[in-house]
Amino acid sequence: MVNNEVEQIGAILVKSGKLNPEDLEIAIIEHKKTGIRLGEILIKMSFISEEDIQQALSKQLNIPFVRLNNIEIDKSIVEHVPARLVTHYNIFPIEQKNGILKIAMTDPLNLHTLDNVRMHLKLDIEPVISTSEDIKEAIQKYYGIGADTIEDLMDDKEKKGEIVDIEGIRTEDIEDMVEDASIIRFVNQIIVEAVSDNATDIHVEPFEKDLRIRYRIDGLLYEAAIPPTIKQFQSAIISRIKIMADLNIAERRLPQDGRIKIKMSDNEYDLRVSTIPTPYGESVGIRILNRDTSFIEMHNLGLGDDHLKIMFRLIQKPHGIVLVTGPTGSGKSTTLYAALSTINKIDRKIITIEDPIEFRLHGVTQIQVQPKIGLTFAHCLRNILRHDPDIIMVGEVRDQETAQITIRTALTGHLVFSTLHTNDAPSAVTRLLDMGIEPFLVASSVESMIAQRLVRKICPNCKTEYTPFEDVIKRINVTNEPIDNIKFYRGRGCEECRYTGYKGRTAIFEIVLMTEPLKRLVVETASSNRIKEEAVNEGMRTLRFDGWKKVKAGITTIDEVLRITQEQDIEDITHAYE
Numbered sequence: 001m002v003n004n005e006v007e008q009i010g011a012i013l014v015k016s017g018k019l020n021p022e023d024l025e026i027a028i029i030e031h032k033k034t035g036i037r038l039g040e041i042l043i044k045m046s047f048i049s050e051e052d053i054q055q056a057l058s059k060q061l062n063i064p065f066v067r068l069n070n071i072e073i074d075k076s077i078v079e080h081v082p083a084r085l086v087t088h089y090n091i092f093p094i095e096q097k098n099g100i101l102k103i104a105m106t107d108p109l110n111l112h113t114l115d116n117v118r119m120h121l122k123l124d125i126e127p128v129i130s131t132s133e134d135i136k137e138a139i140q141k142y143y144g145i146g147a148d149t150i151e152d153l154m155d156d157k158e159k160k161g162e163i164v165d166i167e168g169i170r171t172e173d174i175e176d177m178v179e180d181a182s183i184i185r186f187v188n189q190i191i192v193e194a195v196s197d198n199a200t201d202i203h204v205e206p207f208e209k210d211l212r213i214r215y216r217i218d219g220l221l222y223e224a225a226i227p228p229t230i231k232q233f234q235s236a237i238i239s240r241i242k243i244m245a246d247l248n249i250a251e252r253r254l255p256q257d258g259r260i261k262i263k264m265s266d267n268e269y270d271l272r273v274s275t276i277p278t279p280y281g282e283s284v285g286i287r288i289l290n291r292d293t294s295f296i297e298m299h300n301l302g303l304g305d306d307h308l309k310i311m312f313r314l315i316q317k318p319h320g321i322v323l324v325t326g327p328t329g330s331g332k333s334t335t336l337y338a339a340l341s342t343i344n345k346i347d348r349k350i351i352t353i354e355d356p357i358e359f360r361l362h363g364v365t366q367i368q369v370q371p372k373i374g375l376t377f378a379h380c381l382r383n384i385l386r387h388d389p390d391i392i393m394v395g396e397v398r399d400q401e402t403a404q405i406t407i408r409t410a411l412t413g414h415l416v417f418s419t420l421h422t423n424d425a426p427s428a429v430t431r432l433l434d435m436g437i438e439p440f441l442v443a444s445s446v447e448s449m450i451a452q453r454l455v456r457k458i459c460p461n462c463k464t465e466y467t468p469f470e471d472v473i474k475r476i477n478v479t480n481e482p483i484d485n486i487k488f489y490r491g492r493g494c495e496e497c498r499y500t501g502y503k504g505r506t507a508i509f510e511i512v513l514m515t516e517p518l519k520r521l522v523v524e525t526a527s528s529n530r531i532k533e534e535a536v537n538e539g540m541r542t543l544r545f546d547g548w549k550k551v552k553a554g555i556t557t558i559d560e561v562l563r564i565t566q567e568q569d570i571e572d573i574t575h576a577y578e
Contacts, residue, residue: 320447456502
């Protein structure tokens with residue numbers, strides 16, 4: 001970029017108010033010293049965004065600037081331009097008219113790219129300007145993840161004259177295919193994309209005529225855009241994942257479990273891989289766990305001030321059981337890890353029994369159960385008492401034997417944390433009784449039952465005030481409090497939140513303390529509804545009530561709380577709040 005061009009684009013940015021003259025001088029000095037383009041320097045120094053520089057370039061060259069996510073593109077044009085071409089040159093086709101193809105690119109002065117695309121497509125090219133992020137997202141949306149990789153594989157097959165028989169493919173053929181650099185690259189792209197989008201799970205699901213890949217982001221599933229021809233390489237893709245997880249690729253009739261360890265951007269991730277057989281091939285589920293435990297703090301869980309005080313009291317108790325309940329994926333393990341991190345001191349011996357170990361905690365002895373060799377929760381519990389622990393965490397109380405030993409451990413002077421799969425906190429009592437535990441043992445050992453759910457937070461980038469319908473407010477406002485001074489918010493939807501209106505998650509809680517009246521109800525084997533009513537009378541907030549508090553605080557929406565909490569017998573318990 002010659003000096004007058006530098007001055008022109010710099011002047012445009014300063015005149016538009018996007019750039020300070022002092023920052024421009026610093027960038028120009030760096031440009032003259034290194035020869036790096038002025039725009040790259042300004043972006044690297046965080047003086048402006050890429051969109052700012054591209055819009056300035058548009059004014060300088062009198063070439064239109066286009067936001068690709070604001071326009072609909074004819075798929076027939078996309079089909080005409082190979083994926084490898086758009087990926088290699090970082091371009092995107094927009095429109096074709098009268099033998100002229102309009103393409104979006106970041107550098108319309110790159111004659112080498114323009115000539116190569118013109119020669120390859122045998123069309124005249126008209127460039128427009130866009131950002132690299134817009135082009136990347138458009139490629140993924142219209143071509144799918146790894147489209148160029150699949151094109152290479154298809155070309156190889158066509159050159160060899162091979163036809164892929166998915167049903168009858170031999171193990172030896174799969175072994176050859178999974179070592180193909182294109183298959184390796186495609187699987188890596190799927191994983192990188194999931195981690196970049198903060199997905200918690202990847203689902204690879206084979207069906208009769210297609211292979212579907214979905215990511216779970218903020219608790220909801222989103223379908224990944226992948227090329228339709230991916231079905232032909234289903235066996236190789238699944239086998240590649242199985243090899244990475246150290247599973248047997250020849251065994252396709254039985255479920256298998258394995259683990260993959262990866263490192264991205266200085267963060268280490270554990271990928272828990274599970275396969276199950278289906279009529280159309282093996283279905284693969286991958287749970288993504290970030291091994292960076294620095295974020296696990298009690299203050300970051302979403303606990304209100306009163307709940308936080310209760311939790312701090314509970315984790316300081318000398319003995320008893322603290323049960324955290326909720327369905328899979330409700331954040332129970334994260335809550336327990338946060339509790340353990342808080343009380344993890346040099347004068348306390350902490351042992352955990354988990355399946356699997358999701359996070360590594362320094363200073364905590366963690367045991368991974370292995371049922372195949374007889375190392376179950378119950379077996380571990382019977383043996384770890386010889387190691388003189390002060391605090392024990394049992395990953396999950398799954399059966400009568402584990403429940404009995406857990407209770408016996410708590411009664412002999414140990415603080416025990418564990419989880420149960422129940423819909424609400426009071427139901428933990430009836431769950432233990434259903435396992436065959438004596439009511440008096442439950443009453444004397446359990447200190448607290450905590451239910452939790454994860455709700456999506458409103459995207460801060462597109463958060464806006466609105467007025468909800470009255471009947472919707474009535475469903476969530478269990479306290480029947482006046483709403484005149486309450487402001488309600490929701491997300492409009494933007495690029496930052498993938499147009500969902502939500503970004504990130506927090507937890508809502510329901511905490512039951514085992515008081516004397518509740519202990520009497522447990523001994524009398526009262527129903528969970530009766531226990532819940534008494535708990536509310538004593539000050540317990542239900543999940544929906546806690547969600548209502550977060551709605552009033554502008555953290556989440558009414559719709560989200562109603563979606564995540566079950567319909568409750570509001571009339572039966574509303575009087576307790578009045």
